[in-house]
Amino acid sequence: MLLRAAEWKLLQSEYGIREVDRERAFLVLGEPKENRNKLKKAINSVYEYRSKYVHGRVFIPNPMSMKLADESLDKFQDKLLKHIDLAMLLLVASLQKLIIEDGDEFKFSETVLMRSQVEEGSIP
Secondary structure (H helix, E strand, O other), X not given: OHHHHHHHHHHOOOOOHHHHHHHHHHHHHOXXXXXXXXXXXXXXXXXXXHHHHHOOOOXXXXXXXXXXXXXXXXXXXXXXXXXXXXXXXXXXXXXXXXXXXXXXXXXXXXXXXXXXXXXXXXXX
């Protein structure tokens, strides 16, 4: 429970985990020249779906109790595959960049500013 509270405090900001990952994807793969907002929305959608899935808010049809041509199973698979496709593309493109540039990992750094210091103007 303490870890959840710490995570909440550290991630509670204008920049949550989805925004950080999205911006890191743009840093690694390049800022999209066209359709930036569309891509941001698509990445956000992947994270929203993942969150719903992890927290049990995605209805997963039981294939054993359905006909193979059941429409609800088709809808579930279409939505799931749409999100998996984008996540897989981002992953594969990132791995390809590592391979092409003979890298073995991405490292990111962050700067931490405490709000009171920023408001007082003590940090440039």
